[in-house]
Amino acid sequence: MLDIARELHDWMAEGREFAVATVVSVGGSAPRGPGAALAVDSGGTAIGSVSGGCVEGAVYELCAQALQDGRAVRERFGYSDEDAFAVGLTCGGVIDVMVTPVRSGSPERKVLGAALSAAAGGAPASLVRVARGPDGLLGRALLVRPDGTYEGGLGGRAELDRTAAAEARALLDTGRTGTIALSEDGSHCPGGLTLLVETSVEPPRMIVFGAVDFAAALVRAGKFLGHHVTVCDARPVFATEARFPEADEIVVDWPHRYLRRTRTDGRTVLCVLTHDPRFDVPLLREALRMPAAFVGAMGSRRTHEDRWRRLREAGLSEGELDRLRSPIGLDLGARTPEETALSIAAEIVAARRGGTGLPLTGGADPIHRDLSGAAA
Structure with a gap:
């Protein structure tokens, strides 16, 4: 919910x-x-x-x-x-x-209200509810916060609430929604209770490097996908709110220097649109060695080959270079900034969900992959 x-x-x-x-x-x-x-x-x-x-x-x-x-x-x-x-x-x-x-x-209105308030405000929290169990327990709820504190109750023993809170906190750390099985006394014996754990976490970050025309369209696509979008460029004349009104944040700094000091995690998307080796090489040298879900760089195939060579000379390993998605985007035949942003967004979704990027027409694989334990 x-x-x-x-x-x-x-x-x-x-x-x-x-x-x-x-x-x-x-x-x-x-x-x-x-x-x-x-x-x-x-x-x-x-x-x-x-x-x-x-x-x-x-x-x-x-x-x-x-x-x-x-x-x-x-x-x-x-x-x-x-x-x-x-x-x-x-x-x-x-x-x-x-x-x-x-x-x-x-009895559950107060704890559900607190969970909804946290999620609506972007605060991290886990909502635990009894999804299978004895009559009278179905729907009982527990709100768990990142520090391990909780409110509400699942209708069983105090040990059940403590164990459920610990399990929910672990799921919250990874931003996952899923189910856990516990007995009514809080032990991990199957066959007792099934608990649904929903997590609310901050939106994943998208950092767009390069305040170019394509960046404005990509910012809109990133917001549509639910990202917190930052635009970074070393040139103050281009990195302005007037050019990127929909960005959550605009940073004027050398890209590699900003990336070194900002926060990234396993859900962060990094899109390098500068296609200038002065910016690209030091930036990608940092990006390919830090946590990120997606690292992509714009440019022609000739630019990609030159960039690849420079990065290898800069000391990156083959494994690190394999993380780079370049040229960025799926082959949609895109021409305009909006079409290009769509192709980049499509590749980001495919990378996150394990998609092939191929047309569904004529395919034999399931359209909807296994979603159990998927990130929130």
Whole structure:
């Protein structure tokens, strides 16, 4: 439910009652992963999605019923061989959905409100909920913060809350959403409880080096993908808010010097658009030796070959050079800045999700890869 935290936080502030359906687990070719949510308020307004359209109507009805009777429920939706148009996923997948009512005075409203407030404000937090267990425990919630403190409870022993908080904190450290199995006494014995852990983390960073025309389009694409976007260039006449109004941050500094002092992690995307060896070589020498999900550089194939040679002479190993995606972007035949930004964004998504970049037409591989344990 944290994927629609901003909207639900507003609903909470307005005092609305609602029910929220959350994907707990998926199997086969399911379009959305664990944590995807759909919510329905008492007036019938719906937000979010759990399946991209396949079972939304049935889940809507479950939410309406849960809001009426105040009981959390869990339901499985899957493909029906007898009737492809029956309620289910015609794409062949299976999803388990938990529906939780959030009514005025409900015991979980306070902790869910705190979790939604944290997620809506960009603060890191984990929301733990009982997704399978004895009657009365389904939907019970625990909010876990990065320092290990927590509030709420899962309805069992104190040791269960402590163990769940420790497991949730580990998932929060990696920005992952997934399930864990614990017994009611907090031990790791299977068959007792299944807990859904949703994480809310800061947006991944995209750092665009080079305040060129293509950069403005890439900034917009990066924001569309949910990144916190920084533009860095050593030339103050080009690195301006007027040229990049949608960037979260604009830095005037030598790119390699800025990269050396800023924060990066395993989700950071680095896009080098300068295609000038004075900037590229010292910058990429730093970039290819630090944590980053994606390091790409713009330029012709001739520029790439010259850059590769310079980087090898600068002491980079073959393994480090293999991390470089250059020329950056997928082959879309792009010409304009917007088309080029699209090709770069497509490669970033493919790298993150394990896609091939090939057309789906005529392919045999699953369209939706395994999403279990995927990053938030």
